[in-house]
Amino acid sequence: xxxxxxxxxxxxxLRPTDRVDAGRTHVEEIMTRELLTCHAGDNVQRAEExxxxxxxxxxxxxxxxGRLAGVISLADxxxxxxxxxxxxxxxxxxxxxxxx
Numbered sequence: 437x438x439x440x441x442x443x444x445x446x447x448x449x450l451r452p453t454d455r456v457d458a459g460r461t462h463v464e465e466i467m468t469r470e471l472l473t474c475h476a477g478d479n480v481q482r483a484e485e486x487x488x489x490x491x492x493x494x495x496x497x498x499x500x501x502g503r504l505a506g507v508i509s510l511a512d513x514x515x516x517x518x519x520x521x522x523x524x525x526x527x528x529x530x531x532x533x534x535x536x
Contacts, residue, residue, distance in 0.1 A: 472487075472490050472492050473496045473498050474486055474495050474496075474497055474498070474508070475498050475500070476498065476499050476500070476505050476506075477500070480516075480517060483495055483508050483513065484525045487529055488525065491529055492529075493509060493510045493529060494508070495508050495509075510525065510526055513525065514526070
């Protein structure tokens with residue numbers, strides 16, 4: 437896949453000394469280059485496992501031909517999954533963030 441993604445973390449992790457001028461800074465200068473993908477046919481548990489393993493809260497979803505079909509986020513999972521399970525996934529990601 438020939439694209440990168442701009443993650444919330446890319447923007448919020450900038451140091452105050454980085455002084456990004458949104459009007460002059462190109463997305464490619466601050467985006468995440470390592471893509472995390474799953475397939476539309478994967479189950480939600482697979483997406484959760486990927487999020488935890490890679491400390492991401494969003495995953496690009498590819499169709500059967502490898503084209504971008506959408507994005508699944510922790511918010512999507514929380515809205516459609518058992519609330520306790522969604523909270524557990526969020527905690528697992530947060531715990532990995534704290535150890536990183």
